[in-house]
Amino acid sequence: MGHIPPSHPRAASLRVREALVAGAGSGLVVREGLIAHGRGEALDYILGERTGRRARSAISAAAATLLLAERPVVSVNGNVAALCAREAVLVARALGAPLEANTFHGDSGRRRRIAARLESHGARGVLGASRAHRARLRGLDSERGAVDSRGIAAADAVLVALEDGDRAEALSRAGARVVAIDLNPLSRTARAADVTIVDNVVRAMGLLASRCAALRASPRGRLARIARAHDNAAALAGHAGEMRARLGRIAALGR
Numbered sequence: 001m002g003h004i005p006p007s008h009p010r011a012a013s014l015r016v017r018e019a020l021v022a023g024a025g026s027g028l029v030v031r032e033g034l035i036a037h038g039r040g041e042a043l044d045y046i047l048g049e050r051t052g053r054r055a056r057s058a059i060s061a062a063a064a065t066l067l068l069a070e071r072p073v074v075s076v077n078g079n080v081a082a083l084c085a086r087e088a089v090l091v092a093r094a095l096g097a098p099l100e101a102n103t104f105h106g107d108s109g110r111r112r113r114i115a116a117r118l119e120s121h122g123a124r125g126v127l128g129a130s131r132a133h134r135a136r137l138r139g140l141d142s143e144r145g146a147v148d149s150r151g152i153a154a155a156d157a158v159l160v161a162l163e164d165g166d167r168a169e170a171l172s173r174a175g176a177r178v179v180a181i182d183l184n185p186l187s188r189t190a191r192a193a194d195v196t197i198v199d200n201v202v203r204a205m206g207l208l209a210s211r212c213a214a215l216r217a218s219p220r221g222r223l224a225r226i227a228r229a230h231d232n233a234a235a236l237a238g239h240a241g242e243m244r245a246r247l248g249r250i251a252a253l254g255r
């Protein structure tokens with residue numbers, strides 16, 4: 001691994017890349033995950049690489065939605081495991097929810113590596129890695145459709161991050177609430193989810209963990225009001241407008 005000087009103006013972004021490349025080297029991240037991250041970086045750049053007001057509001061709605069669920073599950077793929085395993089474990093802990101390794105590419109070997117990574121950050125009993133409890137998510141033919149009968153198959157709310165769109169749609173059809181973290185406000189996942197956090201998972205997962213912990217003791221009525229106040233379609237339109245405005249300012253003023 002190359003040395004990244006702390007003085008480098010893009011040091012934080014380069015360190016994230018390095019974590020993904022290391023994840024690819026250890027069989028946690030697939031090569032397609034590196035491509036997906038490049039797309040995310042471009043969108044994050046346009047958003048100003050910060051968690052804005054809209055994303056913070058979506059994080060509150062996401063926390064409320066997950067806390068209101070009876071059987072929430074935190075789904076973890078290769079990129080999430082490499083970038084924010086610790087924070088995903090904290091989200092699951094704050095919710096009292098299981099973590100489930102779930103991947104688009106690869107086999108149960110990779111799911112076991114994801115589970116091991118989560119366990120190295122204190123998770124216990126990560127689902128999705130054993131064939132003994134395999135179930136299928138109806139209407140999803142990809143590997144993502146292979147879910148755990150004790151986890152996603154029975155969940156009434158699922159947190160997904162960096163996804164291909166089919167699963168959010170399949171989960172919605174199955175009656176689960178879907179909370180997504182996706183930098184692309186135009187993606188099918190973003191549009192199919194009940195709450196989409198348009199933010200970099202590297203920033204958003206930790207903020208979501210803190211928000212879940214802060215709201216955990218709130219009365220259900222308050223949580224329901226926070227969840228109901230979120231209009232996902234309007235929030236996504238707002239993000240697209242924000243991107244257009246930022247590009248417009250740069251085009252007009254050069255900054």
Ligand code: PTJ
Pocket residue numbers: 029030032033034035036037038039040041043077078079102103104105106161162163164165181182183184187199200201202
């Ligand atoms: O580990 P696996 O096998 O489950 O595979 C994971 C990938 C990411 C390869 C798979 O889910 C995939 O192909 O995803 P897509 O269809 O490329 O979609 C990924 C979405 O995440 C895109 O909309 C990206 O803009 C977005 N994205 C990329 N990096 C980030 C991100 N969103 C939040 N934070 C990021 N760091």
